[in-house]
Amino acid sequence: MKIFIGSDHRGVEIKKEIMKNLEEDGFDIYNTKTPNKEVDDYPDFAFEVGENVIKNDDSLGILICGNGIGISIAANKVKGIRCARVFNEDDAFKSKNHNGANVIAIGADIPLEKAMSIIDVFISTKMANEERHLKRINKIINYENGEYNEL
Secondary structure, eight states, X not given: OEEEEEEOGGGHHHHHHHHHHHHHTTOEEEEOSSOOOSSOOHHHHHHHHHHHHHHSTTOEEEXXXXXXXXXXXXXXXXXXXXXXXXOSHHHHHHHHHTTOOSXXXXXXXXXXXXXXXXXXXXXXXXXXXXXXXXXXXXXXXXHXXXXXXXX
């Protein structure tokens, strides 16, 4: 499985540790090509990760910024991305299993052990497959494609 990861300047250090742990677990990890600077802009990393997840079937994305909120908002502007800002393992599970998230965003100040636990849950959770969840995800996809007519 390919996992694309990106962070703004606030998340560089934890991103390095996450990448190292995931590579040791045998995952194909792809860091963003956009270089980090002392001060950079989270949308650049969100867009790059999002575009790569869309281009690569069965891939996932991990994003990190100060609190995970801004980068998740930016990622959700990429057509086909469903990014959830997650704070714990339950969020990670439900974002993928209930909401079909293909990218998660976390805050840079989360302890590494907690971040890895959240990421492990996200990676190992199966995508949504219950009818009630698929129905809702399809409404989002239809709206994104301009095909939603239930308003």
